[in-house]
Amino acid sequence: MYGKIALEEAWAIPENFKAYDVSSLAPKGVIGDDLIANLLDVHGTRLTQMDSNGVEMMVLSLSSPGPQGVTNPKDAEELATLANDRLAAEISKNLKRFAGLVSLSMHDPAQAGEELRRCWGDKTKGFVGVILNDYQSAGEDKNIMMFYDEEKYDAFWKVAEELGAPVYLHPREPTPLIYDEMWKARPWLAYSALGYAHRIGMHVLGIVTAGVLDRFPRLKVVIGHMGEHIPYDLYRIDHKLNRARFPNMPMAKDKLVRGYFGEQLFVTTSGHFSTPALLCAMQEIGSRAIMFSIDYPFESIPNGCVWFDEHVAVSNRDLVDIGRNNALRVFTRLADSEGVHGLEEKGPRECGVGGLGLKKEREREVEYGLYNRDWDKRLERR
Template sequence: MLGKIALEEAWAIPENFKAYDPTTLAPKGVIGGDLAANLMDVHGTRLTQMDENGVDMMVLSLSSPGCQGESDPDAAAALATLANDRMADEVGRNPARFAGMVSVAMHDPEVAKGELRRCFEEKRGFVGCMVNDFQTVKDKDGKEGMVFYDDKRFDVFWAEAERLDCPVYIHPRAASGPVHEMMWAGRPWLEFSALGYAQRVAMHVLGIVTSGVLDRHPGLKIVIGHMGEHIPYDLYRIDHKLNRARFADMPMRKDRCVRDYFGSQLFITTSGHFSTPALMCAVQEVGLRAVMFAIDYPFESIPNGSVWLAGEYHGLKRMGPTECRVGGIGVREGDKGRQMVEYGLYNESWDKREVRR
């Protein structure tokens, strides 16, 4: 299928491996070859495979945990600046085929706000922001902790993302040291993609929604990968059990369910989850408007994701990249040259609903 835009595609710089080296877990990944080399490559093998599989554009993001894995606030902020500057340079070499997600350190929401603004207003090529779940922090005694973004002090960051029309992608990362020891040390095969990633991101995202973040910032858009990190499958039970009589102090609007935010403020992608039954479930639960295409390269295969999507499970006709909007995030020149964003796994001739541009 032509016109594909892949939305969650990992990229790395050598400095990123200092906090966490994914090659210690999967030196060759699932696609063969050297994982570190595949992560750092943009214009070589990656682009060749895009050409061979009809991927018009990739949106790159710093490989997890990125800045969220760095406990020192200054070091994390420096990594964000370095990664974003290099990302802008890489994307600028071929802006027709690549765009980028801003990296931010989340120790201080004002610092995160400033970096987001710098990248969107002073740089070219950025269409969103990615945070890798919670931010690792340490207290004065060196004890490790976690910072989550449903706290109201992060409203300044969310407000800036809303103002910039910058979708924020919440991506998984490895568990913190204490959580790893308590939950996963005895069953390490479950900590990562098989279970732990989805569990932790689902908790974080649902915390953001039920804490009223989306209500306070109605223009904010949040994206989660891997077919929604289990949320679509559990959506009935989530809404059914968020009993307002029992949880009267829950800040989320009392006239809304979690389901109601999908397609306008919550979006999911297919990254690393090439299952047609799972997609059909997601479409039925959250709506086609809320589903976007992603691969999760180089942890997943570009051919595998592309062949799966070409199965036409959704009844879309084969069309050229101008009419087909599969992928959900399109890059266009705005009045001031900034790249604009649009959402939805859909086809203009098949789905007549209005698309936010």
């Protein structure tokens, strides 16, 4: 499929590695040839691989934990400002191929709103949403966790809703205390395999059940990795959020969690390239709630794109909506006719999905079949 939009794609500046050294995630060569080099790169290998795999637009965000890993409020604010200015400069070199998510310190909700306004005010900076890397760390020992379902964060959510800035909630590592208590004896489970989904799932459900989406009905929240387990637990989640048992739960009394998906809650496929999982998510939350993503450079661009282009058994229309059009409906600045990115919704034929192929190739051929272009030999799919 041509024209794909990828939404959870990491980028970094050297200053970000002071909060968390991502090279510790795996030995060199395990996550790409050089994870650090791939994070720092925008217009080299990244763009070349986008061209080779039908990715028209990448939305970049500062790699986790970003400002959320900085316990000193002033330092966290300075990192966010520095990262936003650097990212805007990189995006401005090619606004037709790159956009960005605003990084924020969440120590002070009002200050976070001010920084979002600063970045949002000039469309030429190319920002289309916000990235928050789970909880905000605080305290000298980094063991204080600040969650955004607390009422004081309404000052931030109000600004995000007013500006129409979708908020992408992304995972990060546990606090030192929680790591020692839960994960130290089983470190292989602490991150992508399990821990990320556990922590983000709790935070997202905390935001929903605290009534944040009810107080701000135009607010949009996005989570990656095929929904961080939530779509597959929706029956049990809604069944067990019993209003008689929890009469003081602030969430709207007449709604289920599943009712927010497709209107205020959305998921992406980042780093979760499983067709059965995608089909389950489509049945539970609907195709309009799902958007394509890769999670580069923590995941391979070709691997994610080959999966989506060749191994996803859904209708052509659903494929194109998930791969492109849904992103334009959620991250509306990508499709703003007065903005700088200027993307438009497309149909299957425009994205090279489901037709007989390029006319110039077909004019010289006998049509042998829709699945194989030779009568006698099985050919590799192109």
